[in-house]
Amino acid sequence: MFRVLEQADLPSRIADLVLRAIGDGLLRPGERVTEARLAEQMGTSRAPVREALRLLESQGLIVSHPRRGFFVKSYNADELLEIYDLRECLELHNAQAVIAKMTDDDFKRLEAQVELLKQLGAEGRTQEQVVEDYAFHRMLCEVGGNSRILKLFDQIATELRSGIALVGRIYDNPVEIAKTHDPIIEALRARDVIRLRDELHEHLQDATTHVVEIYRQWPASPAEDLPGYPLSPIQQQKAR
Amino acid sequence: MFRVLEQADLPSRIADLVLRAIGDGLLRPGERVTEARLAEQMGTSRAPVREALRLLESQGLIVSHPRRGFFVKSYNADELLEIYDLRECLELHNAQAVIAKMTDDDFKRLEAQVELLKQLGAEGRTQEQVVEDYAFHRMLCEVGGNSRILKLFDQIATELRSGIALVGRIYDNPVEIAKTHDPIIEALRARDVIRLRDELHEHLQDATTHVVEIYRQWPASPAEDLPGYPLSPIQQQKAR
DNA sequence: TCCGTGTCAATCGTCGACAATCGACGAACG
DNA sequence: CGTTCGTCGATTGTCGACGATTGACACGGA
Known part of the structure; x- marks a missing residue:
């Protein structure tokens, strides 16, 4: 049937x-x-x-x-930092497995993905660039081969995406951002674990500081407020 | 009120x-x-x-x-390996933060915990030793300060505990196991990140191989079976 | 004997209803 | 005027019931 x-x-x-x-x-x-x-x-x-x-x-x-x-859920800057810290934790650990397991075919697909990123950046399609950026890092997790880590990455990704959506677009300079993936590709090409980890570290550190910066200057995070029942469903109000 | x-x-x-x-x-x-x-x-x-x-x-x-x-949920050896890999990922990353943030008081508590481990091992109270072993590693995560990582550790811990319960007691030699925490304490005392990570790596690697070994010789993992409805609720049977 | 079909019981997914509980609001009190 | 208490509406937590779907089993045909 x-x-x-x-x-x-x-x-x-x-x-x-x-x-x-x-x-x-x-x-x-x-x-x-x-x-x-x-x-x-x-x-x-x-x-x-x-x-x-x-x-x-x-x-x-x-x-x-x-x-x-x-x-x-509303996030404050500290929470975002914790999430990014966790993400870095996963990706750096995963880097080792990537180097160990990556096939030539994997490498080609990763390279192609970065090309796509650059193209989207050049065309100013930042929305899609964000998605494809995550897709790139997700591909790394796939190559790493730990389904558990992959699942966690997906979870973090949706969380970050939704948590960041309210802040507006992240990428000031899409072209620039796309280029920061180049060193990662180079490290992959050389199959150099240490370099890959370094590059990923820097890459993620950049993203972190960038997002948190934007987040800080945001209208004083909506705070974890608990509206009472009879309130109009939209407005908020402090409690306890 | x-x-x-x-x-x-x-x-x-x-x-x-x-x-x-x-x-x-x-x-x-x-x-x-x-x-x-x-x-x-x-x-x-x-x-x-x-x-x-x-x-x-x-x-x-x-x-x-x-x-x-x-x-x-029933686990096979591969899944256990993935979980342990994730745990190692978290703990090694966390080690860095531990060294950076650990107070003298933290160190004393960690040291005391290892003493407790040894004592329990000497007395053959393996059941409690397992619990306190997790408690020790949990303390490390607490010191690390990332609540997200702590939460994940807790999750993994319960999963491993329940997943391991069926295998019976893990620790062949409780005294031996307790001692393997000593190098970790030493690395902490010296506030040496690299050494701490090395020791943790070895420590976890030992645990991994040990558990997986036991797991392998187990009656061919219960497998992910899907009992049909009309079956007696306990027995299992292959499907599809 | 093997395979496809129909029937059946068991169980999940969903529904509407009720009771318990919470915060907001207003009144009584000091 | 500030604080405490009681009332009220709104919403969640829980319940029992019904229809839909599933796999097991029995039967019949090749």
């Missing part, structure tokens, strides 16, 4: 929509997400909505306070 | 019980976990049970197959 169109289950679809809503800035950090409202909007009952939110919670994009409800 | 005894919510309590059941070998890897049965045993409806299982799923201890149900 053919299953022509594998319909994703309800919770996943709902989670996708919420994710997109966050990414598009429709749901802002700290904002409340009410089960009933979402359920109504989706035309379902609360059960699958709940599952979707719990799924997103496990991925760090939603936080829940017992008996209070769900809220879009 | 005092809240003398903060009653944990239902899902968490259920998750705890399931976790304990897994740790005690009451629920074996690959075994099916039926919502209705668990709900009946807990005297609740299926809703909180579902939440508990999804929670454990997000922690990797339970896997779910859509429309099929929940099963206790």
Whole structure:
């Protein structure tokens, strides 16, 4: 029996929509997400909505306070630093495996990906460049071969993407950014672990400081506020 | 208003019980976990049970197959290797931060913990030794200061503990194992990053090979089986 | 004997409803 | 005027029930 169109289950679809809503800035950090409202909007009952939110919670994009409800996670600079630190942890460790396992074919694909990055940068398509940038680093994790690390990277990536979406575009100079991948390619070509790690370290350090800088000058992070029930669902207010 | 005894919510309590059941070998890897049965045993409806299982799923201890149900995660040697690889990734990265941030007081507590390990080893209390061993490494992560990494470590620890429970006691020679922490303490005392990382690497490598060895000679890993519905809830059987 | 088909029981996914709990708001009190 | 207490609406946590889907099993044909 053919299953022509594998319909994703309800919770996943709902989670996708919420994710997109966050990414598009429709749901802002700290904002409340009410089960009933979402359920109504989706035309379902609360059960699958709940599952979707719990799924997103496990991925760090939603936080829940017992008996209070769900809220879009808002990040402060410290948290972003921790996430980037973790990312660096993964990527540097992964670098070793990459050098050990990389085939010539892998290398070619990585090289091609950087070319794509440059092209997108030159054309000013920063949106897509961000996506493809992550794709490049993801490819490295794939080559590394630890599915666990790959999964973690994916999780971090979505978190960073959504956490960064609200800050607006990251890349001041797309062309510049694309070029910073060149040394990584060179290290890969030379199969030099130490150099690869150094380059990745610098690369990620740059990204970190850049993002955090932007983040700092942002309107005093939305803070982890807990709106009370009877409030209009959008506004926020301090609690406790 | 005092809240003398903060009653944990239902899902968490259920998750705890399931976790304990897994740790005690009451629920074996690959075994099916039926919502209705668990709900009946807990005297609740299926809703909180579902939440508990999804929670454990997000922690990797339970896997779910859509429309099929929940099963206790069973690990094969490769997966264990990946987990240990990730753990090493975290701990080695964390080592740097430890050296940078460790106070004298931190060091004393770490030293004391190793003493405790030795004592437990000498007394043959291997069960507690395992727990305190994790506690030691957890302390390192605490000192490191990245809450994200700490959380991940905790997750990995529970996973490994439950995944290893079925294999029986790990430590052939508890006294020996306890001693292998000494070089780590020495590296910490000298505040030598490189040495610390080397020692941790060796330490974890030992643990890895040890566990995997035991794992290999185990009755051909329970495999990721998918029991069908009408089966007695305990037995397993291949599918597809 | 082997393979395809139909039936069946078990179980999950989803639903609507109810009770418990929370914060906000306003009144009473010092 | 500031603080405490009670009430209220909104929302979550939990429940029982129903339909949908799955794999196991029995049967029949090649």
